[in-house]
Amino acid sequence: MKLSIKKILIVLIFFVAGNYVTYGQSYELGSPSKDTKLIVKVNSEKELVYSIEQKGSPILAWSDLGLQLKKKVIGRNIRVQKQKKRSVKQQLAWTLGENSTITNHFNELTLFCQSSGIDFQVVFRAFNGSIAFRYIVPKQTQLVSEEIQKELSTFNFTDNYTLYQYNQESVFTPLAIDSLIKTCDFPATLVSQKYYVSIGEAENNSYTKAELTKGKLANSLAVAFLKDSVRLTTDLATPWRTVSIANNAIGLHQFSDLPYRLSKRFGDTIPTWIKPGKVVRLSLNTQDGITGIDFAAAHNFQYILFDAGWYGPEFRSASDPTQIIPELDLHRVIQYGKEKGIGVILYVNKVGLRAHLDEILPLYKKWGVAGFKFGFVDGLSQEGIVWLNNAIKKTLDYGFILNIHDNYKPTGLSHTYPNLLTQEGIRGNENAPDAYHNMVLPFTRFLAGAADYTYCYPNSVKSFANKLLVSKGQQLALSVVYFSPLQAIFWYGNPADYTNETEIEFFKYVPTVWDESHYLQGEIGKYISVARRKGTTWYLGNATGFSDWEGNLSLDFLTSNKTYKMTIFEDDETKGIRKRVLELKKGYQLAINLKAKGGQAITLEEVNR
Incomplete structure (x- = not known):
């Protein structure tokens, strides 16, 4: 059938208009407060790009989106087929966090796209102060045997920023973005003359470990895979990439629960057997186990830990985590712990985990073990992260709390698996961090979630001078400043040696989860003040870097018309701990x-009168 000239013109107009919508139109998304704004468009080269503004000021210029496959590129020659928007406002109860309630309020934009013959989606969420995005790639015939070789996401800043570079358990090195030679872990903290920015990651349960590298443009960062590519064997949702903006350093803390908000929620109620608490590590023999349980019970600890070696040399395949060394009557210790209300946590290295996990889960349940500590896991590759995700779920199903050590870093999965109380992925106290490092951590690594810092507090016999480069008062303060539902205290110490009861008294009182938290004052690398509430009692941690800190803190967070007894544990002139007590009310200025x-x-x- 022949078309008339008029019909041909109509078809051409429709075609041009359709392509104009695809290649010219921008898509905007604002935060609930309207202060944070995302703009997405298909540029003149048919590439999907985005930009971010905060209160009208540009933060990111046009930055790339997309995924590089072996033979195709997702995000180039793109057609946006449709868009979908929604708004969500939730109040989520969360008894294992820094606050007992998480406010999850965002606006969402999903673009349904096609590129290189592949259907995919990009989901964007705008929170107050934050933009998050991820790619969703459904399983398709043309993706059989395909893999993502590179993520094309970039972050092209409009200003000069200093990046606090680090990797896993390293120190922090502040440098200009354009001076970046190595890679930098998520979350990455950047500072300009006007803004503090955190680039983060959430819900990595089936991807590879990604890091940030120097981009092609000035003041630009790009996503780089650390170890391997990503196989597309099923429907894939990539981890969320987040950009969070604050006017000052302590303002970054409002985003520390962002990975939780972006991760799938376990349910409305956390199982009662998941109990946070403090843990003391013990020597590998029966008597120290019994003594350690008595110490834990007397000092309001909830757990003891038998670390590497309780079933033999941890890296040897011949070491069997179903067998116990002769020096340790583990069953007697576990039973005694139950009588005292103290749980026993067992360390298992990746060698033993890979070979015996499905065997030891029911076995340890029969023994009465309370939890696991995973050691030297692979948190760097897709295979390792997928294995870990499955292993975390298995420990949850069997009723064990969990602590994952070494290179593994949180991405909010504790919201999905609440038994995952903490993890390492941090340069902790056993690595002898200095005061500068301690004052950088609250504004960097702790924005990702809980971390097991492994405090090495001195006792009457050992000073741990080679590990402890800060004062005893700072060690006490950090147990408030650093968040971890499972806190390891007295990492290298023998409980029998802790006769300095006055110095360690604060550790009896301090909780590990909170009803309310506030960052009061702070600057990266210099000083920090954090106030946290549990019930009606408040706890404050104040600490400094390499310089003295003089100032005032207003205690306006206290309840009006209430009198409070303030007990201060602080450094004295003899390198010990001095205790002071006074009464005050809301508005008191603490010098x-x-x-x-x-x-x-x-x-x-x-104070009840």
Whole structure:
């Protein structure tokens, strides 16, 4: 059938208009407060790009989106087929966090796209101060045997920023973005003259470990795979990439629960057997196990830990985690712990986990073990992360709390698997971090989630001088400043040696999860003050870097018309701990006069008259 000239013109107009919508139109998404704005468009080269503004100021210029496959590129020669928007506002109860309630309020835009014959989606969420995005690639015939070789996401900043570069358990090196030679872990913190920015990651349960590398443009960062590519064997949702913006350093703390907000929620109720708490590590023999349980019970700890070696040399395949070394009567210790209300956590290295996990899960349940500590896992490759995700779920199904050590870093999966109380992925106290490092951590690594810092507090016999480069007061303060539902205290110490009861008294009181938290004052690398509430009692941690800190803290977070007893645990002139007590009310100005590398821990208890 022949078409008339008029019909041909109509068809051409429709075709041109359709392509104009695809290649010319921009898609906007604002945060609930309208202060944070995302713009997405298909540029003149038919590439999908995005930009971010904060209160009208550009943060990211046009930055790339997409995925590089072996033979095709997702995100080039693109057609946006449709868009979908929604808004969500939730109040989520969360008893294992820094606050007992998580506010999850965002606007969402999903673009349904086609590129290189492949259907995919890009999902964007706008929170107040944050933009998050991820790619969703459904399983398709043309993706059989395909893999993602590179993620094309970039972050092209409009200003000069200093990046606090680090990898896994390394130190932090502040440098200009354009001076970046190595890679940098998520979350990455950047500072300009105007803004503090965190680039983060959430819900990595089936991807590979990605890091940030220098981009092709000035002041630009790009996503780089650390170890391997990503196989597309099933429907894939990539991890969320997040960009969070604050006006000051302590403002970054409002985004520390963002990985939780972006991860699938376990359910409305956390199982009662998942109990946070403090743990003490013990020597591998029966008597120290019994003594350690008595110590834990007397000092309001909830767990003891038998670390590497309880079933033999951890890296030898011949070491069997179903067998116990002769020096340790583990069954007697576990039973004694139950009588005292103290749980026993067992360490298992990746060699033993890979060979015996399905065997030891029911076995340890029969023994009465409370939890696992995974050691030297692979948190760097897709295969390792998929294995870990499955292993975490298995420990949840069997009723074990979990602590994952070494290179593994959180991405919010504790919201999906609440038994995952903590993980390492941090340069902790056993690596002898200095005061500068300690003052960088609250504004960097801790924005990803809980971390097991492994405190090496001195006792009456050993000072741990080669490990402890800050004051005792700072060690006390950090137990408030650093968040971890499972806190390892006295990492290298023998419980029998802790006769310095006055110095360690604060550790009896401090909780590990909180009802309310506030970052009061702070600057990266210099000082920090954090206030947290459990019930009606407040706890404060104040600490410094390499310089003295003098100032005032207003205690406006206290309840009006209430009197509080404030107990201060602080450094004295003899390198010990001094205790002071006074009464006060809301609005009290607390004078801060801390020496370099020092700190103080404070309790504020309501006085009933």
